[in-house]
Structures are given as C-alpha cells and as structure tokens.
Amino acid sequence: MVNTAGERLGRVDGLIETGANDVLRVVGEERAERLLPFVSAVVLAVEKEAGLIRVEWGSDW
Numbered sequence: 001m002v003n004t005a006g007e008r009l010g011r012v013d014g015l016i017e018t019g020a021n022d023v024l025r026v027v028g029e030e031r032a033e034r035l036l037p038f039v040s041a042v043v044l045a046v047e048k049e050a051g052l053i054r055v056e057w058g059s060d061w
Contacts, residue, residue, distance in 0.1 A: 001026055001036075002052060004044070007059040009034060024053075034061070 001009045001024075010028030015038070022038040036042055036057055045054040 001055060003055050003057050003059060005059070009055070009057065009059060012053065 001012060003009055008028070010026045010032070012024050013027040013033075014025040016023040016025060016035070024036045024038050024043075026034045026036055028034065034057075036055060042055055042057055043053060044056055045052075047054070
C-alpha cells in the first residue's frame with residue numbers, strides 16, 4: 001500500500017466488516033498497524049496485477 005506522496009504504508013493484513021463500510025487492516029514496519037476505511041475518498045486505486053493499493057492517507061495518521 002502506498003499513499004499519494006509515494007510513501008509505503010505497509011501491507012493489507014485483513015479486512016474488517018463493520019456494517020457501514022469495510023476497514024483495511026494494514027501492517028507496516030515494526031508491526032505498526034493502521035486501520036483505513038475502504039471507501040473511495042481514501043482508496044484511490046487497486047492495482048491487482050502490481051499488487052498495489054494507492055490511498056489518500058498520510059504516513060503520520
């Protein structure tokens with residue numbers, strides 16, 4: 001997973017179904033965990049062939 005600034009945020013380690021919208025569980029370096037809503041305002045592109053998800057999400061969020 002990479003953000004619009006080109007920073008790697010980690011890899012998707014799971015999907016949490018919340019009812020309102022799904023949430024991606026992303027694990028980065030040193031096992032840091034982020035929870036990102038799987039909505040179009042955050043997830044800009046899913047590139048299956050490249051194994052990459054592009055998101056609008058700061059590395060310090």
